[in-house]
Amino acid sequence: MNAPFDASDFAQFSDETTTVADLKRLVVRFAEERDWGRFHTPKNLAASAAIEAAELLERFQWLTPEESLAVKDDPEALNAVAEEIADVASYLFNLCDKLGVDFASAFAAKTRKNAEKYPAALFRGVYGADDPAYKNAKKQSRDEKRR
Numbered sequence: 001m002n003a004p005f006d007a008s009d010f011a012q013f014s015d016e017t018t019t020v021a022d023l024k025r026l027v028v029r030f031a032e033e034r035d036w037g038r039f040h041t042p043k044n045l046a047a048s049a050a051i052e053a054a055e056l057l058e059r060f061q062w063l064t065p066e067e068s069l070a071v072k073d074d075p076e077a078l079n080a081v082a083e084e085i086a087d088v089a090s091y092l093f094n095l096c097d098k099l100g101v102d103f104a105s106a107f108a109a110k111t112r113k114n115a116e117k118y119p120a121a122l123f124r125g126v127y128g129a130d131d132p133a134y135k136n137a138k139k140q141s142r143d144e145k146r147r
């Protein structure tokens with residue numbers, strides 16, 4: 001087991017310099033120091049990620065769409081949201097470690113699958129298959145293929 005964390009362990013993390021592997025190591029080490037690995041079954045980690053996602057949603061629960069956008073200009077509210085994002089990610093990275101999932105390749109593969117499922121030509125500017133504009137775009141695409 002590694003030495004316990006000290007403040008310097010956390011000082012140099014940023015999106016530009018930190019790898020997914022660094023984040024996985026951080027959360028695994030955090031759990032090892034507390035002997036929490038025994039509680040980290042895939043079921044418990046998946047449930048915990050969902051619970052933390054609900055806590056993230058709670059931060060926006062009663063806000064109007066405009067108020068939710070304004071969170072980025074409120075340092076205290078933004079920090080609370082960032083903490084919940086980190087909680088969700090922490091459980092997801094723990095789950096990846098537990099199951100041997102390579103997060104980056106899974107993320108890329110799923111994004112590619114979504115790109116195939118939601119072609120930009122059909123889904124640009126529509127929120128999904130239930131959007132009335134989608135049906136129009138799909139019909140227009142079919143009509144263009146017939147010509």
Ligand SMILES: [Mg+2]
Nearest residue numbers: 052055084087
């Ligand atoms: Mg939380």
